[in-house]
Amino acid sequence: MHITHYLPRTLPEPLAGLTTLALDLRWSWHHSTDTLWQAVSPELWEETRNPWLILENISDRRLEELAADAGFVETLQRQLEAREGHFKSDTWFASQFGQAFRGYVAYFSMEFGLSESLPIYSGGLGILAGDHLKTACDLGVPLIGIGLLYQQGYFRQALDAQGEQIEFYPYNAPTMLPVTPLMDDRGEWVRVNVEFPGRQLILRVWHVEVGRRSLFLLDSNEPLNFPGDRGITSELYGGGQEMRLQQEIVLGIGGWRLLEKMGIDCPVCHLNEGHAAFAILERARNFMHRCAQPFEVALRATRAGNLFTSHTPVEAGADRFPPDLFMHYFRDYAKLLGIDEQRLLALGRDGVRSDRGEPFNMAYLAFRGAGAVNGVSRLHGKVSRDIFQPLFPRWPAAEVPVGHVTNGVHVATWDSQAADALWTDACGKTRWLGTLETVATDLRCLDDRTLWDFRCRGRRGLVDFLRTRLARQNRWLNTTQAQDQSLDPGFLTLGFARRFTEYKRNNLLLHDPDRLTRLLTNRDRPVQLVIAGKAHPYDDFGKRMIRQWNDYLRRPELQGRVIFVEDYDLVIAAELVRGVDVWINTPRRPWEASGTSGMKVLANGGLNLSELDGWWAEAYRPEVGWAIGDRQEHRNIAEWDAAEAEQLYRLLEEKVVPCFYRRDENGLPREWVQHMQESMAQLTTHFSSNRMVREYTERFYVPLENACRQRMDDGCKLAAELEAWHAHLRRYWDKLYFGNVSAEKCNEGYRFQVQAYLDGIPAEAVCIELYAEAANGGEAVRQVLTRTTPLLGADNGYLYTGTVKDDRHAAAYTPRIVPAHAAATVPLEASMISWYR
Ligand SMILES: *Cc1c(COP(=O)(O)O)cnc(C)c1O
Numbered sequence: 001m002h003i004t005h006y007l008p009r010t011l012p013e014p015l016a017g018l019t020t021l022a023l024d025l026r027w028s029w030h031h032s033t034d035t036l037w038q039a040v041s042p043e044l045w046e047e048t049r050n051p052w053l054i055l056e057n058i059s060d061r062r063l064e065e066l067a068a069d070a071g072f073v074e075t076l077q078r079q080l081e082a083r084e085g086h087f088k089s090d091t092w093f094a095s096q097f098g099q100a101f102r103g104y105v106a107y108f109s110m111e112f113g114l115s116e117s118l119p120i121y122s123g124g125l126g127i128l129a130g131d132h133l134k135t136a137c138d139l140g141v142p143l144i145g146i147g148l149l150y151q152q153g154y155f156r157q158a159l160d161a162q163g164e165q166i167e168f169y170p171y172n173a174p175t176m177l178p179v180t181p182l183m184d185d186r187g188e189w190v191r192v193n194v195e196f197p198g199r200q201l202i203l204r205v206w207h208v209e210v211g212r213r214s215l216f217l218l219d220s221n222e223p224l225n226f227p228g229d230r231g232i233t234s235e236l237y238g239g240g241q242e243m244r245l246q247q248e249i250v251l252g253i254g255g256w257r258l259l260e261k262m263g264i265d266c267p268v269c270h271l272n273e274g275h276a277a278f279a280i281l282e283r284a285r286n287f288m289h290r291c292a293q294p295f296e297v298a299l300r301a302t303r304a305g306n307l308f309t310s311h312t313p314v315e316a317g318a319d320r321f322p323p324d325l326f327m328h329y330f331r332d333y334a335k336l337l338g339i340d341e342q343r344l345l346a347l348g349r350d351g352v353r354s355d356r357g358e359p360f361n362m363a364y365l366a367f368r369g370a371g372a373v374n375g376v377s378r379l380h381g382k383v384s385r386d387i388f389q390p391l392f393p394r395w396p397a398a399e400v401p402v403g404h405v406t407n408g409v410h411v412a413t414w415d416s417q418a419a420d421a422l423w424t425d426a427c428g429k430t431r432w433l434g435t436l437e438t439v440a441t442d443l444r445c446l447d448d449r450t451l452w453d454f455r456c457r458g459r460r461g462l463v464d465f466l467r468t469r470l471a472r473q474n475r476w477l478n479t480t481q482a483q484d485q486s487l488d489p490g491f492l493t494l495g496f497a498r499r500f501t502e503y504k505r506n507n508l509l510l511h512d513p514d515r516l517t518r519l520l521t522n523r524d525r526p527v528q529l530v531i532a533g534k535a536h537p538y539d540d541f542g543k544r545m546i547r548q549w550n551d552y553l554r555r556p557e558l559q560g561r562v563i564f565v566e567d568y569d570l571v572i573a574a575e576l577v578r579g580v581d582v583w584i585n586t587p588r589r590p591w592e593a594s595g596t597s598g599m600k601v602l603a604n605g606g607l608n609l610s611e612l613d614g615w616w617a618e619a620y621r622p623e624v625g626w627a628i629g630d631r632q633e634h635r636n637i638a639e640w641d642a643a644e645a646e647q648l649y650r651l652l653e654e655k656v657v658p659c660f661y662r663r664d665e666n667g668l669p670r671e672w673v674q675h676m677q678e679s680m681a682q683l684t685t686h687f688s689s690n691r692m693v694r695e696y697t698e699r700f701y702v703p704l705e706n707a708c709r710q711r712m713d714d715g716c717k718l719a720a721e722l723e724a725w726h727a728h729l730r731r732y733w734d735k736l737y738f739g740n741v742s743a744e745k746c747n748e749g750y751r752f753q754v755q756a757y758l759d760g761i762p763a764e765a766v767c768i769e770l771y772a773e774a775a776n777g778g779e780a781v782r783q784v785l786t787r788t789t790p791l792l793g794a795d796n797g798y799l800y801t802g803t804v805k806d807d808r809h810a811a812a813y814t815p816r817i818v819p820a821h822a823a824a825t826v827p828l829e830a831s832m833i834s835w836y837r
Pocket of ligand 1: 569
């Protein structure tokens with residue numbers, strides 16, 4: 001794939017390489033060029049940390065000075081060579097799968113949180129996508145990001161004098177963002193068209209470079225569009241339902257169309273949440289034409305290469321569109337697919353109800369067009385199996401085809417410079433570029449004093465940052481309150497920063513404000529607390545919680561002890577996770593599908609105190625941190641919130657604070673440092689995006705690429721065969737029935753004999769099994785029976801036999817008939833099932 005950059009500004013010849021460096025967002029985590037940018041403009045660097053902005057704003061005179069500065073030019077050359085060298089070196093992916101994978105993984109996401117200089121994200125989902133892309137670069141996974149360029153991004157937050165949230169929507173001038181128009185071979189700006197009712201929507205395409213990976217961003221702000229359409233990509237999660245539908249059409253259909261237009265072969269399409277599920281339709285539509293097959297066969301072929309990652313923790317979380325609105329935009333598209341409207345609607349419905357008003361559910365479409373589906377933590381995998389159970393009627397929830405890949409964070413983005421140095425000392429420079437086997441052992445060799453020094457420096461850095469930040473907040477409010485009294489670099493520092501929304505229970509710590517005050521203001525064991533987070537503009541409950549904190553922190557005895565930092569974003573998140581001693585998280589289980597902010601403190605030596613939900617439910621053990629909750633969901637919310645607030649206070653009062661202040665004769669908190677060491681050694685690598693992206697690659701990208709190519713080979717032979725298999729099952733399934741079933745005791749356990757009559761279905765197309773639900777903490781039993789003799793007097797009936805263990809009653813086993821095909825994923829692709837009685 002060849003990309004040419006359109007450059008808004010010409011630099012003096014010796015400095016031409018600066019553009020290359022400024023446009024490569026690798027600077028957001030790889031800091032070797034920092035000194036270079038600092039040399040260009042110390043002030044702008046300090047203020048923005050954004051090389052592209054510096055390059056756009058620097059005067060011609062300064063550029064000439066630099067061009068004449070031999071030392072500067074040489075440093076620049078060295079950086080460019082180092083960059084080339086880095087990209088030539090072997091990667092994990094090339095060494096593992098170099099030849100076994102052709103083409104690219106297309107990674108679709110509504111938001112990407114790569115850097116604060118590109119504000120096209122709102123929170124966890126976007127940060128995850130950004131970390132995924134950065135890691136694909138580190139590991140050499142051939143992945144291309146597809147997203148939208150918003151003119152306004154997510155809102156910026158300030159607080160007024162009363163502590164009320166105010167929202168701003170600064171305009172993202174594309175020339176100030178590290179993006180360039182994507183040009184085609186003839187030097188023209190690449191555009192993609194999408195059909196809207198009665199009109200064409202033209203989309204412009206921008207290119208973002210992330211190391212050796214590309215992110216393509218679509219944008220509707222094209223002068224030739226209808227005025228009303230130019231704003232489709234104006235705001236992230238703004239506007240109403242129709243705008244959301246339009247954005248999702250742009251992302252899914254426009255995004256896939258772009259890949260086709262550029263001739264980029266993407267056997268694997270990874271949908272980061274259901275927002276982009278229309279890519280499934282557009283991919284199948286393109287393939288229909290290429291292989292001259294009907295839609296159903298094309299879908300059968302292409303779906304094998306689609307991966308759907310769900311982030312939704314509750315049934316109501318998925319995107320849905322009223323059928324009339326959906327059909328308004330898709331009536332003509334159904335014709336392009338050669339299917340009728342009802343069939344298209346059915347792709348987004350559960351198929352159980354026959355309710356004409358049933359909305360079109362994007363997650364259902366994603367299921368119907370995926371070759372694999374996963375949740376984002378072990379617990380979320382289980383929760384998702386329950387949520388999507390309606391798509392697999394009569395299947396046990398445990399067999400609903402959703403696995404999990406637990407999220408991880410891009411450590412190089414979130415660690416501090418000091419953490420980077422510490423980890424480099426302990427484990428070497430290239431630790432995040434390959435597999436991570438020795439990291440834990442290496443880290444355990446660090447001594448207590450080094451670790452404690454490191455922790456104290458981290459906390460001091462945060463206090464400095466926050467004082468500057470508070471001074472700025474106060475300038476905006478035009479109050480001149482002195483801030484150097486705020487915070488103390490020696491106090492136990494708790495952090496709580498995340499979106500303000502009901503399920504996050506941002507105010508759980510305020511359940512008993514006086515008790516919290518006593519905890520914070522204890523003379524001998526003082527504690528300070530940093531709070532941050534935005535509430536969605538329509539979320540009144542979230543805004544009320546912000547107000548509640550701001551009322552609380554005005555208590556005179558708390559001056560300088562509790563801080564609310566405005567405008568929570570990537571920069572603030574990074575500063576907080578580098579400095580806090582304890583990161584607190586109190587979601588209402590099971591709403592936190594994974595959560596990632598707690599993972600960001602790991603490399604920096606911070607500890608977690610969190611609800612046993614999302615990632616913490618699988619990470620927690622007593623030596624690495626603290627937990628609240630009882631691993632259950634509770635119905636009586638008010639009562640349970642009170643109980644958990646009590647747990648939270650007690651943990652802080654009796655465990656966390658004493659542990660931090662229990663010092664040995666040299667002033668070293670040995671037990672605390674032990675926790676730090678275990679948390680760093682046991683958790684950092686596992687909850688890194690390095691592990692996550694390797695898992696996606698090994699378990700999904702590579703097998704999906706293979707499966708997809710197999711189905712497409714030989715003019716779609718296998719896909720057509722699978723489609724015929726499925727159609728056949730559908731046609732005859734109701735006619736299957738069981739005859740006699742008997743079980744008798746034998747030496748090995750029970751011997752089952754099951755008579756099954758298959759009517760028009762060939763015996764190879766199904767499987768007869770015994771199934772027993774999980775019991776006594778064990779796994780469910782699934783025992784395939786062997787087909788033996790044909791039954792007399794029947795066309796297509798057989799006796800099936802098999803033996804199971806007798807550690808439970810024979811009645812615990814139920815015979816069932818399920819679809820079977822060596823190349824199909826059951827029940828994801830064929831959800832029929834027949835039970836004996
Ligand atoms: C990591 C991060 C998130 C996700 O945080 P959770 O607490 O896991 O939801 C949200 N916003 C920003 C700015 C982040 O850096």
